[in-house]
């Protein structure tokens with residue numbers, strides 16, 4: 001079984017994925033952040049590094065999906081290959097930070113790869129408004145994320161809402177995390193676990 005958590009920067013995907021993997025004894029697949037050779041440069045100059053970063057993420061996510069698909073164990077994945085293309089690359093192109101030539105080249109590569117990718121059995125969308133996202137990005141205080149603008153986050157959120165409203169490739173559970181704190185409040189985590197159980201094992 002393949003469960004994936006999707007959502008904007010700072011939505012809390014990594015934290016929730018870690019907690020769910022412990023609770024359900026699922027294997028955990030995180031994003032390659034520490035050894036990403038482009039992320040820091042990208043945040044300093046998006047236009048210069050957009051294409052390089054997107055190709056890196058696409059390849060790393062594709063490798064991850066292949067591992068997931070060949071595993072016989074249940075897994076939880078932090079962010080999907082769909083978000084790279086439908087959210088991040090699309091936004092960079094629309095914001096004139098990636099040229100049409102590079103974007104089309106990227107999309108052709110994505111199309112070749114996606115034909116080999118099976119959608120997750122359950123997708124969990126962590127939906128958060130800007131104040132929540134900003135608060136969590138500030139709290140974790142990663143050096144390279146200090147240059148993220150409100151506008152960038154807002155655009156990404158709009159892309160998320162558009163993409164999620166048309167997603168039809170599998171089960172989707174949307175969780176509004178604006179007023180939840182699944183780190184400080186165990187009952188908030190309990191509510192989320194119940195919802196997931198309902199989706200995965202419920203009768204209807």
Ligand SMILES: Nc1ncnc2c1ncn2[C@@H]1O[C@H](COP(=O)(O)OP(=O)(O)OP(=O)(O)O)[C@@H](O)[C@H]1O
Nearest residue numbers: 008009010011012013014015031033054057084088
């Ligand atoms: N395709 C992409 N294009 C641009 N930036 C990306 C892409 N995929 C991931 N990132 C960025 O890489 C970093 C990954 O960090 P991390 O794995 O902690 O995820 P996150 O988005 O911050 O999620 P969360 O806070 O919900 O766990 C973030 O700054 C994220 O936005």
